[in-house]
Amino acid sequence: MILKELKIDTSGYEAVYTLNKGELFYALSKDVSDDMVQSMQKALDGVKSSGGYEKIMASYR
Numbered sequence: 001m002i003l004k005e006l007k008i009d010t011s012g013y014e015a016v017y018t019l020n021k022g023e024l025f026y027a028l029s030k031d032v033s034d035d036m037v038q039s040m041q042k043a044l045d046g047v048k049s050s051g052g053y054e055k056i057m058a059s060y061r
Contacts, residue, residue, distance in 0.1 A: 003010050028037065047053045 003013070026040065044053075047056075
């Protein structure tokens with residue numbers, strides 16, 4: 001990431017070890033309404049279907 005920000009050619013580099021990689025989840029209180037959960041899910045689905053999610057994830061690779 002830093003190399004890309006500095007506009008350094010990364011073609012000569014190879015990832016040999018990943019420090020931390022995993023999936024992310026939301027954890028919500030049981031007190032959060034079903035309507036709020038559905039609203040959050042709809043927003044996330046919209047970001048994913050528009051390609052925005054992949055663009056965000058790609059910026060961290």
